[in-house]
Each structure stands twice: as structure tokens, then as C-alpha cells.
Amino acid sequence: MTTPTRAVVLGGGWAGMLTAHVLARHLESVTVVERDILPDGPHHRKGQPQARHVHVLWSSGAGIVENLLPGTAERLLAAGARRIGFQSDLVTLTAWGWQYRFPATAYAMMCTRPLLDWVVRDAILAGGRIEVEHGTEAVELAGDRSRVTGVRVRDAGGGEPRLLEADLVVDATGRASRLGHWLAALGLPAVEQDVVxxxxxxxxxxxxxxxxxxxxxxxxxxxxxxxxxxxxxxxxxxxxxxxxxxxxxxxxxxxxxxxxxxxxxxxxxxxxxxxxxxxxxxxxxxxxxxxxxxGANRRMYPERMPQWPEGLLILGDSLAAFNPVYGHGMSSAARAAEALDKELARDGFGEGGTRQVQRALSEVVDDPWIMAGLNDIQYVNCRNLSSDPRLTGPDVAERLKFSDFLSGKSIRSPKVCEVTTSVLSLNAPQKALGDSRFLSLLHTDTSHPKLVEPPFHPEELEMVGLKPSGIAAKGALS
Ligand SMILES: Cc1cc2nc3c(=O)[nH]c(=O)nc-3n(C[C@H](O)[C@H](O)[C@H](O)COP(=O)(O)OP(=O)(O)OC[C@H]3O[C@@H](n4cnc5c(N)ncnc54)[C@H](O)[C@@H]3O)c2cc1C
Structure with a gap:
């Protein structure tokens, strides 16, 4: 496939907007199709119900956004967002006890999701290179089993579909993606998926x-x-x-x-x-x-399809959505945008065509997928509908035992904590936990005594008028 020139991105949420920004750096024309009318301010909207809930943007994702859109962090902080250092600015009771507030080695941006999206979207659209079809719904792909040539859209309120031609269509419509139906309509088999x-x-x-x-x-x-x-x-x-x-x-x-x-x-x-x-x-x-x-973890495997149409990519929550407790969705989408940028910068859509690029996007979601999956299968009543051997195979108990040991160490040992925090924040790959230097650190790093009450600084308790005796009373851990 030659490098595409005209792209249509389906969905103008977090993943869609970052993807459109990256595509606009390389392609002649980029259009975003979004069902909602995107607000001109930090406001809630129908297509993003999750925005009512806490969202943290880990430093891995925030760093990518800053590289793509310099000045974003400053704008967020100026609007009142907090840059929370992990672990210095956090008081957290883990399953293994209270976490020491070691000096920060990673951080998370904390603010409302509408603010985050608006600041990033505003910076992206200020470039003037992206057209947005607001209030427009994607209804089906155009093309055939071997190539997608565009998308049929209609006004979100109804009406006749019309064709938007494109030589690249990106599905970023989130957890509610209809891609499975759209592919079936082109005569393609179902995409394999895993659910935990x-x-x-x-x-x-x-x-x-x-x-x-x-x-x-x-x-x-x-x-x-x-x-x-x-x-x-x-x-x-x-x-x-x-x-x-x-x-x-x-x-x-x-x-x-x-x-x-x-x-x-x-x-x-x-x-x-x-x-x-x-x-x-x-x-x-x-x-x-x-x-x-x-909150379910769900991962699609487009890279396993016997045939994948040229001119179609899938990323963001459409490709893989995670238990939000780990805060990995937005950083994964940012990492996908970064991976796409690299693929396009290298040789456009060279030898391997779209399939090669999709493989690169799919690799990005593997670490957050396995992290969330392995943690979640421990919950009573968890439905593990996964074929991933790392979540079903004979060594699962061993993996869980290691993860348990690591987590217990991490709350009290600063150097171990630094490595686990960088893996958790997606700054370092999961395989860093198997590195021989790290494994020896597990036995040599200082282990502080177990904390028996929340590690607040006295002035913090004063700020909220709570007394140390009051907060330690009920929950002190043995
Ligand atoms: C409760 C909750 C809390 C979360 N907390 C965190 C967190 O702390 N940190 C974190 O990183 N992630 C968190 N996430 C995950 C995060 O919200 C997602 O990973 C992120 O929003 C993914 O972006 P997306 O663009 O793929 O999907 P979305 O943000 O869902 O965007 C999809 C867009 O597509 C549009 N759309 C859908 N269908 C169509 C169509 N047919 N035609 C046109 N437009 C369409 C929608 O209107 C929407 O704008 C949380 C998720 C939930 C549910």
C-alpha cells in the first residue's frame, strides 16, 4: 500500500483526537466524524459518560501529549489541574498495607475529564488542519474484504447516509464500537476477542x-x-x-x-x-x-485475522479497554498515537501495509492488558473469558505469587517501588520486572517497617481539621 493521503477518524474522543493530530502531521487531509457536538469548553457530553468519574493521566501519557502538543501540561496546571507525584503526593492503603510516600519518580495529572479533553482538543484543532464533522454518526464501512475505501455517515439525528471517501479509516469509537458488525457486512469473520x-x-x-x-x-x-x-x-x-x-x-x-x-x-x-x-x-x-x-477488560485481536482490509485501523478503547482502576486507557491511547506517528515517519505505510501498522498498535496494549487481567482474575466472581495463556495457563498461580511478593515489597522499599511505579505508570515495560538487576534488588533494597496508619503530614491533617488519633483509630492495620 502506498502512504494514504485522506484519512477519516471515527470518534472525536481522546484516542480519536490524538490520532487525528498525528495523521495531520503526515497526510493531506484528515476528517474526524463525531456523533456529539463537541463542546467549546470543559463540559460534559452524552458520548462520554465516563467523564463524570475520576480520571488520572499517568506521566507516560502526559509526556507523549506534551511532546505532540507542547505547552499542554502548563495549560492544564494553569486551569487548576494537579500534578500528583507518585508516591510523594499520595496517601494510599494497598492490599498489602499503607504505601510509604517515597520521593516521586512518576506522576499523574489529576483534573476533571472534560477539562483534560477540552485543553487537548483545543490545542489540536487550533492547528487548523483537521476538519470535524460534529453531530455525525458513522454507520458502516465502504469497500470490500480487501480494502476499505471510506465510511458511510449520517446526521446523528437520522437521515440518509452519505459517503465520505478515504484511503484510511481509523475506528476510535470507544467501548461501544460497532466494528465487528461493520466487518461482518464486508464479509469478514469475527475478530477474536478476550474478556476479563x-x-x-x-x-x-x-x-x-x-x-x-x-x-x-x-x-x-x-x-x-x-x-x-x-x-x-x-x-x-x-x-x-x-x-x-x-x-x-x-x-x-x-x-x-x-x-x-x-x-x-x-x-x-x-x-x-x-x-x-x-x-x-x-x-x-x-x-x-x-x-x-x-469496567470490564476487553481486547480485540485484529492482528490475528486471516485477512485484514487495507486502509483500516483500530485503536483506543475500540481495540482494548481496561478496568479503569489502573488508569491506563488514556495513556495507552496516547502510546498508540505515538506508535502511529513513528510508523508514518518511518516509511509511510510501507511494505507490510496497514496490517503492519495495526500490529504495532496492538503491541502497545499488551502491557496494560496483562497487568489489569492478572490483577482482576483474583477477584471473587471475576469472569475470565480469556484465551490468553498468561491468564489461564498452568503458571498463573506462580505469576500471582510473584506479583503478590512484589507488591508487598514495593510499599516499603524505595528502589523496588521506583521500578514498580514506572511499570504501573507505563513508563517502563512489564518485562522490567523480570530484569536480573531488579530481581536482585528485591532482596537487597531497604525494607522500612510496616506503617500502621495513613502517612499524612501533620499540616495536611490540620488543613482538613482531622486529628491523627481520629483517622488511625478504625483502620490501623495489623
Ligand atoms: C469509569 C471510568 C473511569 C476511567 N478512568 C480512567 C483513568 O483514570 N485513566 C485513564 O487513562 N483512563 C480511564 N478510563 C478509560 C478512558 O475513559 C478511555 O480509555 C478513553 O476515554 C478512551 O478514549 P477513546 O477515544 O478510545 O473512547 P471514548 O473516549 O469513549 O470516545 C469515543 C468517541 O466516539 C464517539 N462515537 C461513538 N460511536 C460513534 C459513531 N458511530 N460515530 C461517530 N462517533 C461515535 C463517542 O461520542 C465518543 O466521543 C476510564 C473509563 C471509565 C469507564
Whole structure:
């Protein structure tokens, strides 16, 4: 295939916009087809219901965005986003106990999802090289089994389909992608897919942070312990722009999600520590409670198809969506955009054509896929509908044992923590955990004594008017 000249990107969300930006660096014309009217500001919209819930952008993704769109981080920070250092700006109870607040070696951007998307989209569209068909829905692919030649679209409100011709079509329509149906209509077989579904649900409410705790209070997390074989319950309090805290309570299958104010308050109280509930009690709720049930890990394998049409790519949540607890969706999409940029910069769509590029995009999702899958299969009631031998094979118990040992070490040993944090943030590949230097570090790194209460600095507790005795009482771990 020669290098494409005209691309249509389906979906103007996070993955679609970053992809369009990269394509516009190499191609003559790029059009984004988006069902919603994209707002000119940090506002919610129908096609992105997950934006009501906490979103962190790991430093791996933030770094790629900064490379592609210099100045983005500064604009986000100026708008009130927080750059939370891992582990220095975080108070977190893991399944293995409280995490020491070691000096930060990675970070996550924390702000509302509408702000994040708007700042990035605004910078992308300011380039003036991308056309957006707002309020327009993709309904089917044009072409045949061997080549996609465009897409049929219609007004989101209905009406007659019309053809947008393109020599490259990218599916970035997210978890609700209809690509399977579109391929079937071209006469192609179903794409293989894997699902690992722990039944993750989110319930989220926005709070106004107490005066004085709006600029530098740490992010707070209380994780579940899957090894108890009880349905998992997590809770987080993440700082957001505008002096707000977003509180998300999460469950795995079997723990009903809270729907009203009383249930929300009650749910926070039964987490493995009372800190989330304590913080809620000193903050003012300012939004309704929103729920999400889009937490299954699902991965498509287009690279395994016996035949893949030229001129078609799939990325973002359409290709692989993860349990959001790990915060990997947006960074993976950014890494896919970076991989596409490299492929195009090297030789356009050279020898291997689209299939070769799709293979590169699929490689990018492997680390977050295996990380999330391996963690999630430990939850009671998790549905493991995966054919991936790393999640079903005879060495799974051994892998879980290693991961358990590593996590227990990581909360108390600074150098081990640095490596695991860089893998978790997708700054380093998963294989770094098998490196011989790292394996010897596991036995030589300092191991600090176990923390028995949340590692707040005294001035942080003062900011929110909580007493150390109050917060240590209920949840101190043995
Ligand atoms: C509750 C929750 C919390 C999350 N938290 C995090 C987090 O902390 N960190 C993180 O990195 N990720 C998180 N994620 C994942 C993250 O939201 C996604 O990975 C990310 O939004 C993927 O972007 P996308 O562009 O692939 O899909 P989306 O953002 O879903 O965008 C798809 C777009 O396609 C449009 N569209 C759909 N169908 C059509 C059509 N037929 N025609 C035209 N347009 C169409 C939609 O309107 C939408 O704009 C979370 C997800 C959930 C559900």
C-alpha cells in the first residue's frame, strides 16, 4: 500500500483526537466524524459518560501529549489541574498495607475529564488542519474484504447516509464500537476477542474541598484486598480544578454500588479504612451521584485475522479497554498515537501495509492488558473469558505469587517501588520486572517497617481539621 493521503477518524474522543493530530502531521487531509457536538469548553457530553468519574493521566501519557502538543501540561496546571507525584503526593492503603510516600519518580495529572479533553482538543484543532464533522454518526464501512475505501455517515439525528471517501479509516469509537458488525457486512469473520470482567462499577460524587485544602492536599486511595475472596470495595478522593474533590467508590461483582446519598455515605464507611468517609464528612457535596458499569477488560485481536482490509485501523478503547482502576486507557491511547506517528515517519505505510501498522498498535496494549487481567482474575466472581495463556495457563498461580511478593515489597522499599511505579505508570515495560538487576534488588533494597496508619503530614491533617488519633483509630492495620 502506498502512504494514504485522506484519512477519516471515527470518534472525536481522546484516542480519536490524538490520532487525528498525528495523521495531520503526515497526510493531506484528515476528517474526524463525531456523533456529539463537541463542546467549546470543559463540559460534559452524552458520548462520554465516563467523564463524570475520576480520571488520572499517568506521566507516560502526559509526556507523549506534551511532546505532540507542547505547552499542554502548563495549560492544564494553569486551569487548576494537579500534578500528583507518585508516591510523594499520595496517601494510599494497598492490599498489602499503607504505601510509604517515597520521593516521586512518576506522576499523574489529576483534573476533571472534560477539562483534560477540552485543553487537548483545543490545542489540536487550533492547528487548523483537521476538519470535524460534529453531530455525525458513522454507520458502516465502504469497500470490500480487501480494502476499505471510506465510511458511510449520517446526521446523528437520522437521515440518509452519505459517503465520505478515504484511503484510511481509523475506528476510535470507544467501548461501544460497532466494528465487528461493520466487518461482518464486508464479509469478514469475527475478530477474536478476550474478556476479563471483574464486574467493576463506579459511583462518583463531586465535593467542594474544605478551605485551605484545595491546593496541596494529597490524593487519597483505599484499595480492596482481592485475597479476602470478598467482593472488592475501593474508594478514592482525588483533587480536581476549582478547589474540588472527586470521590469515586468502586465495587467488584457482588458488592452493590451506592445509588443515593445515604448509601454513598454508608459505603465509604465500610471500606478497609475510614479516611475516605472522614474526608467526605469535612467536604460539601456539590453534585448528584453518577454510576458507571463500564469496567470490564476487553481486547480485540485484529492482528490475528486471516485477512485484514487495507486502509483500516483500530485503536483506543475500540481495540482494548481496561478496568479503569489502573488508569491506563488514556495513556495507552496516547502510546498508540505515538506508535502511529513513528510508523508514518518511518516509511509511510510501507511494505507490510496497514496490517503492519495495526500490529504495532496492538503491541502497545499488551502491557496494560496483562497487568489489569492478572490483577482482576483474583477477584471473587471475576469472569475470565480469556484465551490468553498468561491468564489461564498452568503458571498463573506462580505469576500471582510473584506479583503478590512484589507488591508487598514495593510499599516499603524505595528502589523496588521506583521500578514498580514506572511499570504501573507505563513508563517502563512489564518485562522490567523480570530484569536480573531488579530481581536482585528485591532482596537487597531497604525494607522500612510496616506503617500502621495513613502517612499524612501533620499540616495536611490540620488543613482538613482531622486529628491523627481520629483517622488511625478504625483502620490501623495489623
Ligand atoms: C469509569 C471510568 C473511569 C476511567 N478512568 C480512567 C483513568 O483514570 N485513566 C485513564 O487513562 N483512563 C480511564 N478510563 C478509560 C478512558 O475513559 C478511555 O480509555 C478513553 O476515554 C478512551 O478514549 P477513546 O477515544 O478510545 O473512547 P471514548 O473516549 O469513549 O470516545 C469515543 C468517541 O466516539 C464517539 N462515537 C461513538 N460511536 C460513534 C459513531 N458511530 N460515530 C461517530 N462517533 C461515535 C463517542 O461520542 C465518543 O466521543 C476510564 C473509563 C471509565 C469507564
Amino acid at each position: 470482567d471483574a464486574g467493576i462499577g463506579y459511583a462518583t460524587r463531586m465535593f467542594k474541598a474544605p478551605e485551605g485544602a484545595d491546593g496541596n492536599f494529597p490524593a487519597v486511595q483505599v484499595a480492596a484486598d482481592p485475597l479476602t475472596r470478598q467482593p472488592g470495595r475501593f474508594g478514592v478522593v482525588y483533587p480536581q480544578e476549582g478547589g474540588r474533590w472527586l470521590v469515586t467508590l468502586t465495587s467488584t461483582r457482588g458488592a452493590p454500588l451506592p445509588t443515593d446519598e445515604d448509601e454513598f455515605t454508608g459505603y465509604a464507611k465500610v471500606l478497609r479504612h475510614s479516611i475516605v468517609s472522614e474526608l467526605m464528612s469535612v467536604a460539601e457535596p456539590i453534585s448528584p451521584i453518577f454510576q458507571s458499569h463500564s
